[in-house]
Amino acid sequence: MIETQELTRRYDKAAVVDAVSLQLPEQAFTAIIGANGAGKSTFLAMVSRLMPASAGRAFVDGLDVATTSGDVLARRLAILRQDSAVTARVTVRDLVAFGRYPHSRGRLTAEDRAQIEDALDFLELAPLADRFLDEISGGQRQRAFVAMVLAQDTDHLLLDEPLNNLDMRHAAGMMKLLRRAVDERGRTVVAVLHDINFASCYADHIVAMRDGRVIAEGPPEVIVTPSVLEAVYGIAMEVVSVRGYRSVHYYR
Amino acid sequence: MSSAAAVNAAGAALLALATASMLVGVGDLSTEILLASRIPRTLALLLAGAGLAVAGVLMQLVAQNRFVEPSTAGTAQSASLGMLAVTILAPDAPVVVKMLCAAIAALVGTLLFLRVLKAIPLRSTLTVPLVGIVLGGIIWAAATFLAYRYDLMQMLASWSTGDFSTVLRGRYEVLWIALALTIVAYVAADRFTIAGLGRDSAVGLGLDYRRVVGLALTIVALVTAATVVTVGTIPFLGLVAPNIVSLIVGDNLRRSLPLVAGLGAGLMLACDLLGRLVPYPFEIPVGTVMGVAGGGLFLYLLLRRDARLG
Incomplete structure (x- = not known):
């Protein structure tokens, strides 16, 4: 179980992640979405203990990531960084x-x-x-x-933009694979995704961030709507349904 | 060639070089000369060569850069400065104490180097060693000023150019510490390799990253200080040996560390022999030979690696 309480990261005075309290569903695929600079990667880095929090706490299976020893966490939580x-x-x-x-x-x-x-x-x-x-x-x-x-x-996988550098075939392959890790092996996957359509088609749960705060969370049916996405990204979005999956058009 | 055969061939080459090193010299070969001078010199070359090569590879993993080593990161210069300071403050201290002071100075200098690197936002592969060379230059200037004031220029010069001609029984034994540290490095090889994947991956795999980096830098500082104190600074060895081994077997230290140590020892012996044979019966210091041979080899590796990556 991954849980955060008022998790915050400040640089000087500006909060990059601002008092985020979340409980992420177990054995499910959670996608974190948001514009550049929304605080997605910083949030993930704090949960995965790569970056200390300015305030608030993060827990994995009830263990506070700031105080639990690194090798204990490494058997419960695996992380993939952008670079x-x-x-x-x-x-x-x-x-x-x-x-x-x-x-x-x-x-x-x-x-x-x-x-x-x-x-x-x-x-x-x-x-x-x-x-x-x-x-x-x-x-x-x-x-x-x-x-x-x-x-x-590990039971939990945290991935920061796992689709980086991947072409369409491998990006789709990666998402299928993460889906299988959840469905067949009961893992909890949390991934920062830039491609809203991949999030819509594969995730069970979507967390939408803007300016360091979570402005909406829920299943794709709730998040992938023009009104929510326009609030997240600040551009006009058209949502269509293809084979039962919500797909977003925003290219022009 | 299978890897076992390669290791055997390398071992045989090392043995041949060591034997040659014991046979070459002015003066007839007697048991006394062998015990007092030739064997100590050969052992000192082997120990310093292996130790410096291992220090180089550890430094490269910690700094995440192929082109740093003790002499291009301010480490060797800091060791000289520390040695100078303790010579001025406590001239009668035993050599082990002086070496430890030099090691502490080396550690501080290396940490300063890493600190400066952190403050530089955009670092390309080549700015990292340049920063180290600039920093080393500044530290060296301070040491020169001090040495000039206290009339110790000659001593400083002896630490700056590696030279084994003065190695005698009773004057090199501090170098055994390099062997002990090489063994420590081998025991912790997996941890160092994982640290070389970068901080984030290392932390993700549950490694206590700060501690592993601390251990690596302590080894680097002690080896550097031990060699600076006994034989002086030897440039490029810590760059050349690890880079050659990396090209052949990669950087998984569990596999590569024995080869790095062996190649370092072999190159050191070869350069010292060259320095003894070319101007026979005189000598060129090994630091000078290594500067030329190692520098050339390094340039070759630099161009070759870039060509392959580009």
């Missing part, structure tokens, strides 16, 4: 194997190895497993990091 540029030259398989570090502390068991191969297969990375990260494309590197996060085998 996956890495200077260290490691192979895809090595990277995915590091996902098992919170469990194995570097001594891989047979079960660890099975999880690693499973994650590689899940992301269609098996043919690239022995390539170095600087020898593959940005999209492939992004998938390698997602495989690492999956190998970590």
